[in-house]
Amino acid sequence: MLAQTGVHRTGSRVVAEVKYDGCRGIVAVDGHRIRARSRPGSSMVGWFPELGSLAKDLAGRRVVLDGEVIAADPSGRPDFGRLQRRIGRTPRRLVGLDPVRFVAFDVLSVDGSSVCDRPWQQRRELLEELGESAGPQWQVAPVFDDIDAAVDATSEFGLEGVVVKDRSAPYRPGQRTRAWIKVKHTTVSRFVVGGLATTSRCRDALLVGDLLPDGRIAYRGCVEVGTAKGRRAEAAHLLRQATTEASPFDSPPGFSQVVWVEPLLIVEVRHLGTTRGGRLREPMLMAPVDVVRGGL
CATH class of the missing domain: 2.40.50.140 (Nucleic acid-binding proteins)
Incomplete structure (x- = not known):
């Protein structure tokens, strides 16, 4: 599901998530097996072997997550330049490069059943439940109710921006929709x-x-x-x-x-x-x- 650029709403019907400066991808956990694809369709498992920790943390559950792989600078801010050094490399060539972690912001399937038609709020509750077992190499993205404060704070801390999401919206794979509005700091x-x-x-x-x-x-x-x-x-x-x-x-x-x-x-x-x-x-x-x- 893709966001549109535009004027965002405020109020109780929407929330804001940080727009991370990373590599967007779908991660499918099937027991002890991990598959991960970037938006263009490339396999990400070899670039980011840290994704393998999700299988252990989720204890054999079958889950499909949407999120972003990020690499942080010394201050903790996502740095795409550091991440870019990992993309396209084989596992043997990753030694000495910056570590990464996966930030999950949506869930598409749980235990083999699609949840895409459920509203964002229900999917978020499922995601937070899954995130209770998250280890150090992945996390659930935080959300913010005060949209304007989130926009101001991400700008102040040098982050890429925010995505404002409708709490009632279903997940529509491959569609660009106004249910998600991206606000980029340029x-x-x-x-x-x-x-x-x-x-x-x-x-x-x-x-x-x-x-x-x-x-x-x-x-x-x-x-x-x-x-x-x-x-x-x-x-x-x-x-x-x-x-x-x-x-x-x-x-x-x-x-x-x-x-x-x-x-x-x-x-x-x-x-x-x-x-x-x-x-x-x-x-x-x-x-x-x-x-x-x-x-x-």
Whole structure:
């Protein structure tokens, strides 16, 4: 079940959960057997062998859980960069990497019977019962009745945001519904543009980065401008008037169809921070786009 982005409700009919900066997945426990799949469908058991503890803690019960695998920084905040180092690795290559834990926020099946049609409140009670046996490598996600306070607190502590959920809503696998509303805490930053690339979704994606003292650009990511008209199209037009033969980036990105431009234009980008490698997470060009000539 997927959340929509929008204006959230408040009141007694909804609750808030922390939106964790992790790897979403469905974990199925069948006796002593564990299966876990990420949203794209990849098996997660090899990446996160800690999930095996659920079988022991649940003492042979058959349960299907929805939740997120997270890795924490020294202050306890989820850090996707630390988690990213685990994704795609074999168990033998996990030695020395950051530990993870599973945070369960919903239950789809208990003892072989689906509970998806039950309202969130009833599923939550079942989940809390299961969570009584949770060990150190997994937990049940906390919920908050005061929605505005949860939004403010997650922003203050540098968390990704919250998901506001309707207490009466059933679980609808694969559906994006307004029964779950996500509120993300984003950052707006200014970056210099050093190129235009053609991607599978966009003809004029902006290659952006931070301007270095020597005039080159430290690459931070690719920001797709989509098919919108107006100022976005104007930005692409202006950039094409400043083309150059050489890449202005300190480490040029490996796009096959790219046009390099002089580092003269600045754009504002909304994003969810950066990966450990310094790449923007979920960058989105602000609309309308403000393109400014000059330095940062």
